Amino acid sequence: MTKWQKFKNMITDNFLHPKQKTKKGYIKVYRPYEPNTQKNGYIYEHRYNIQQEIGRPLEENEIVHHKNGIKNDNKIKNLQITNRQEHYQIEKKINPEIKKIVKYSYYKKHKK
16 A cells, blocks of 8 residues: 555545544544454544554554653654553552643643
8 A cells, every 4th residue: 555545545534434432541443454443443642642653553462652641642752562561560659640731731731
């Protein structure tokens, strides 16, 4: 598939299948032609963005961590590939109060 075809598919997919927000706050995008998609053709946006950045599908044991704790902030600079054990250690170190403050300030800044 050429770059133009991928771009055309992405535009069509975004128009016909809008992004979905999960109950946990993650964003899903419709990309049925990409590896690691769900049966309905959707994939978590953070996983899709990392796959595009590294140029390969993520392996089963790879987890994408949101550095700032905001689940819908899927910019590459905010994402980090870890494994389950590393991810657990990172989350364990994060102070829940700091997480709340960061989420609140991000929401205030990006509120429509």
